[in-house]
Amino acid sequence: MVTLIVGSFSFIMFFIWEYSASRLRLYFGSFMFPWVTLILSHTLSITIPVWKSYKYSFDISKLASFHDKRISRSKKYEQFEKVLADPDLFKLYKACAVACFCTELILFLEEYQFLKMLVAKCCTPTKKCLFPPPPTPKLHVSDDIHITFNEENLFIKESLPPLSPASYISTPCTKSIVETVSAASWIPFPYELRTDYRMFYNSYLDLNSDLAINFSGSIVNTVKNMIANDQFELSMYENAREETLTLLYVNTFEKFLRMFESEIRSKKILDN
Numbered sequence: 001m002v003t004l005i006v007g008s009f010s011f012i013m014f015f016i017w018e019y020s021a022s023r024l025r026l027y028f029g030s031f032m033f034p035w036v037t038l039i040l041s042h043t044l045s046i047t048i049p050v051w052k053s054y055k056y057s058f059d060i061s062k063l064a065s066f067h068d069k070r071i072s073r074s075k076k077y078e079q080f081e082k083v084l085a086d087p088d089l090f091k092l093y094k095a096c097a098v099a100c101f102c103t104e105l106i107l108f109l110e111e112y113q114f115l116k117m118l119v120a121k122c123c124t125p126t127k128k129c130l131f132p133p134p135p136t137p138k139l140h141v142s143d144d145i146h147i148t149f150n151e152e153n154l155f156i157k158e159s160l161p162p163l164s165p166a167s168y169i170s171t172p173c174t175k176s177i178v179e180t181v182s183a184a185s186w187i188p189f190p191y192e193l194r195t196d197y198r199m200f201y202n203s204y205l206d207l208n209s210d211l212a213i214n215f216s217g218s219i220v221n222t223v224k225n226m227i228a229n230d231q232f233e234l235s236m237y238e239n240a241r242e243e244t245l246t247l248l249y250v251n252t253f254e255k256f257l258r259m260f261e262s263e264i265r266s267k268k269i270l271d272n
Helices: 002-020 032-055 060-069 075-085 087-099 103-123 191-204 217-228 238-259 261-266
Strands: 139-141 147-149
Touching: 002 032, 075 087, 075 238, 087 103, 087 238, 087 261, 103 191, 103 238, 191 217, 217 238, 238 261
Parallel strands: none
Antiparallel strands: 139 147
16 A cells, blocks of 8 residues: 555656656656655555564563563553453454454464363363262062062152252453362363364464464473373463463554543443
8 A cells, every 4th residue: 555655656756757847857867756666665664564563572582571570560461451351342352453463362362261161161070979879779579579679769859959050160361271270280181171272282382373373482392292292281371371461462452442442441441
């Protein structure tokens, strides 16, 4: 778009300069306009965006410590967490992430929430486990070899409470799996979750994936070695989640505040 606008202006000025400004052509040739187009296009399309990127760039190897020491203590980051915890604002944040070309970060958090739900499901006991086993029916054999059952112990009494599905704890993406399900810090890794955890790695940490996030090498190598050695842990993606939140905050939150200021103020998040 920049090249189109500047090029159109230079094209018009070339012919005006060539046929209507004969005296000025003695000092400035009409072919200066293609050079002006080239310089302006390069400056506006490449130089300025690269400068802005460098200005707001962060050493990826220091993101984890930056998250702990600076961002997590700031009031603005607390507002960022409240935005992600609000379902309505989170939907708007997805639109902002798309506009900032950070779609993979939002998808990572949504898939992480799905993993969290699966972990909660595996770690939450159902009421069925609290019931004692049904009593063993007692047999009575008479002298004429007639077998009868004790009807009182044949079936479970109707006074037992009915079974109901377990309710699984849900927390926003700013809360880790361990913070949501405390048992996840010590129980063995459920075998049925290996496929889901492996697919999560293939989607967001594998360098060959279309949705690969630019994580630090230490995070990627640690998770990669755990999977290669079949040493899965329920909390193996926590460092990746923290780094994703940091990347999302640094690259998108300021723009989100500008894009949806009225919606944020209606939630009274900025007032706290």
